[in-house]
Amino acid sequence: MSARDRSTIQKFLAPRGFAPAGLALAALTLQAGPGLAQVMLAPAPEAQTGRTAKGPGMAARDMVAAANPLAAQAGREILAAGGSAADAAIAVQLVLNLVEPQSSGIGGGAFMLFWDGQNLTTLDGRETAPAAATPERFLGPDGKPMKFYDAVVGGRSVGVPGTLKLLEMAHQRWGKLPWQQVIEPAIRLADDGFTISPRLNGLLTQEKFLQNDPLARAQYYDQDGKPKAVGTVLKSPDFARTLRAIADKGSSAFYEGAVAEDIVSTVTGYTANPGDMTLQDLASYRVQERDPVCGAYRTYKVCGMGPPSSGQIAVQQILGILETQDMAALKPGPDAAHWMAEAGRLAFADRALFVADPAFVSVPVRGLVDRDYLKGRAALVKPDASMGKAKAGDPPFQKTFLWAPSDGIEKGTSHISIVDRNGNAVSMTTTIEDGFGSRLMTKGGFLLNNELTDFSFTPVEDGKPVANRVEPGKRPRSSMAPTMVFDEAGGLYAVVGSPGGSLIINYVAKTLVGILDWKLDPQVAADLPNMGSRNGPTELEAGTEAEGWKAALEAKGHEVKLIEQNSGIHAIVRTPTGFVGGADSRREGVAIGN
Template identity: 70%
Template sequence: MRLSSIARHASCRVALGLLLALASTTAGLAQQLAPAPEAATGRITKIAGTAQRFMVAAANPLAADAGREILRAGGSAADAAVAIQLVLNLVEPQSSGIGGGAFLLHWDEAVKRLTTLDGRETAPGAAKPDRFLGPDGKPMRFVDAVVGGRSVGVPGTLKLLEESHRRWGKLPWAQVIEPAIRLAEQGFTISPRLHGQLSGERNLAKDPRAAAYFYEADGRAKSIGTLLRNPAFAATLRSIAQKGTEAFYSGDIAQDIVATVTGHPTNPGDITLADLAAYKIEEREPVCGAYRVWRICGMGPPSSGAIAVQQILGILETRDLTRLGPGAEAAHWFSEAGRLAFADRNLYVADPAFISVPTAGLIDGAYIHSRAGLVSPERSMRRAKAGEPPNRRAQLLAPSAGVENGTSHISIVDTSGNAIAMTTTVESEFGAKLMTAGGFLLNNELTDFSFVPEEDGKPVANRVEPGKRPRSSMAPTLVFDAFGRLYAVVGSPGGSQIIGFVARTLISLLDWKMDPQAAADFGNFGSRNGPTELEKGTEAEAWKGALESKGHEVRLIEMTSGIQAIVKTPEGYVGGADGRREGVAIGD
């Protein structure tokens, strides 16, 4: 469906009555091609939302409602982001929360300025490169590394929210926190998706606090529709509302975080009060590049998202995708572009405070076009090698695929035209499976580092080091038209698949002229420099034979994206929220 037709709808209508059912290590490629970070729980049929003055798109209706409440009260995009994230902590705890980290893009419409803020978690000061090696010197099993305190990084989400509110907020800090406090105290009902995630999770119930909150006495997940109240989280938020993030990064809450991490009975971590007190938000240079008549902007390292998306789009720019349309030929080029982008990502991208990342070289137009020349129209390369971008330093590095997992995304445009694209995470489903006394879960973000610190005597760029931020694939994205005007706000969860999800959504919007809902819902496909992956049960599945005839090794898999997209139109805004999750795009 095209934008011109969908924009005529008067309001957002979302079919949420559908009951969802749960669809039933080593470093390197096996880690990279880990299963979807959150289990598939079916789909909800939706149509695009429309609005004239402002719009929010978030992964849960209660979170989107909180954002709309704040915008209706005169709040800014930054104000709404606080409210949405804190409610997501309650209603979508498997994906994000104040125990995790996030990346945020902010567009200031009045001064035409894009700012990107890094709220990624950091490794504790005691962390060492061999953190995830067993006594035999081999990488730990992923699940053994995740569950417990060993995998927990210093959280950054809350400080990111405070910093963005300090810069761009309009309403009082306490006011934007109030919707989450109210919901925590009054309670909310367990949604079908949350129930499905809880039912499929095997380690969360081993944590006594999480077990008491999410599960019945017999170990079964609390049923759909059960009212959950979280007075502990309400108390945490009240303290933060009164004292700011100082209440989280020091004092009783900080002491409890440290005790929870270091006191795990079988897999303790080593976060200290000093680690929490030292955490800082980093402002990064945006990563921007041209795609046809558009300008695409995203987050720089330690996220690899924007670089890889730029590389994929730059390679695809050599093709007439509008003429090709969705199909096996486009999927061939998209997958080959993904292979080349992931080869570079795996070698070159890590925390720029520790590694000289050749960002400008990796997104250089001439370099990307030279990489496009490696793609054969007739035959898959199956496995790409990293290139030699300009401006790189002579560094002896070994590649690392890494394991990256779950997440949520928030897209917002306020009444002044300011926008936020924020991708936020606790890493795996329910993070480290540790709940604090303050009513929130802790991340397992440190497993985004390479488990193997060196290969063939060469250090891995994304190795564990004290104070380092693990590489990410999160790709919050803003799109600008040829006149520099904001056109779209896009992002998705999905671990390392985020890169493909976002790039595929962008070509769906820009080349195939889909409305945001159709673009979010379209079948996913691509490659992370391994097999070509096609999403089961979607349009993409039909392309298997044609791709195999070009030499692709094809895998049909679940691909649980959670795309939230907003597009500006002459009439206002059109939004889409991925039908694979429970979100909505709403506004006034």
């Protein structure tokens, strides 16, 4: 590496006091490509979890962080061709549909934040319940809630997909390249094939239901029923055909005609657990533009998606409580974990009671993120003792409610962070809910979501209707938390998000504390041990240094559980000379740019 390259890289890390946590500049390598294409720190030693830590990605003009190198490369290709962040997001998502089918795709839904340099827009492409849905959808013949996977597998759980409509709207508003061009990388990969990664093979090995679907079995399994091996070239002519139709006709090729008819027949034709989606449900789907949810954290402004997502509200509640403490002085450790867990309890208590689809429930968003309200909630936290189970608060600016608390999570999720050379940015979290969704594959080569199981299975509790119960046309509550951070001058500073079900909230909050309080580069912040509470036990990430905090937390009265926490943070931070990115070492993603 030349002295000039080394000097350039050091300039990336210096602004804002980024601490690369012991990763040596001597290990930096510069890969070929246009401009400062991809600067990566050489892998750090094997972590305690058995994963290999990554160094931060760096780029001068633009950057994409995504859950798979092929998807990130597709986004980088579009950015290099002069595409916008919206163009790149389309390319990334469609490739993820191929290489990460367990997590997202056009059979699911998504939330997108788009920053155009002056204004922030948030788009809700969340799935909706069919018109025939009733609150009793997930009750068995005995009137009791169905077992989770009895509800998931089959057509009953499938919501009307929204991802493709969202991508099309984003392109119409902010795209620069032709629609056909941004879809081309995915078509090319579907035709030529890609090699199955260890992660995809491992998830297929663990999966219990997918191979019961004949189309999915033919795509992902050998004749002996074993998952296709790592390194096998997997082609998808069916998905390529679907993408070509979408390239020619736009989203109408999906929501009407042969593809729509196949979706409906797949959903309604599953004998053991059929759904009730109709062609009219598909044809009437609409993306909703929502007001961003924004709040202050120290000198920063943090913004994200509002209801039906609970993610940003809960993240901002956690940050608002932590703001009363000198988190910079605490550093990662048991004291920080205590405050993260207690703040999480309070946020999740409010989440369970107040948040659902705003078309059906009056959500007191303003009150839930009110700074004075959060100071009052913070006063409930004792520095030397856990509160145990938190109760929902009484936020201001609320209308009368008669709701009972509930819960709902998604697991099969991915996140995309992108900044283009003009300063436009995308933060998009995208999902098919559980891993491999409903386990139903269409003839068009994509899996369908099981998003309706994000609704509460119990429609009434203690005589009160549950806010997040199933209703026709309703969007289930989500925990997805695509986030953008702005500096004192109003400029974009960071783009952050993660998959991980209801744990997303704690993952994103931890990463923001790492970046904003502890001044870590985004890669190190993403790789910090995960910690927090969902108003139950205090959850520490198994196999990390957080295990050593257990005794200190138990001494404060915490019930501690060590659990696997497979976050997938993708974060980009702007510096005066370019971008620094991180892709969670727990997964196979990368942060690259031009």
